[in-house]
Amino acid sequence: MRLSKHFIANWHKRVGTYPDTKEVDEIIRQSVRVQKGKKAVTRFSFIKTLTIYWHVDLNLIITVDHFTQTIVSVYSKKNMPQNRKLTIGEAQGC
Numbered sequence: 029m030r031l032s033k034h035f036i037a038n039w040h041k042r043v044g045t046y047p048d049t050k051e052v053d054e055i056i057r058q059s060v061r062v063q064k065g066k067k068a069v070t071r072f073s074f075i076k077t078l079t080i081y082w083h084v085d086l087n088l089i090i091t092v093d094h095f096t097q098t099i100v101s102v103y104s105k106k107n108m109p110q111n112r113k114l115t116i117g118e119a120q121g122c
Contacts (some may be wrong), residue, residue: 029053042104043088052099056090059083065094073120 031039031047039047059081066074078091078100089103 029091029099032101033092035099039102042102042106052090055083055086055088056081056092056099058085059088059090062089065092067095073098 029049029052031049031052036047038119039052044098060083061079062082063077063080065077065079067074076093076095079094080087081090082088083090087105091100091102093100
């Protein structure tokens, strides 16, 4: 999978290092899939959702577009205020 520019910038800001593709792939393999990405077709357009992974030990949420094979964003405790839950829209990068 490829890393988006948005993901690379957020990983550096939120995790503190620059991401390595193999390392991120391994983190995703070790993660719990919270939401499976889906594609819905309407009469005039299509809508796709991102797959959301949560790595329990690292406390990271990673969003992936499996339709384009792109890792989209990462969320960590560092960018989340205390006692605030992540909404699905935020997890999808909306």
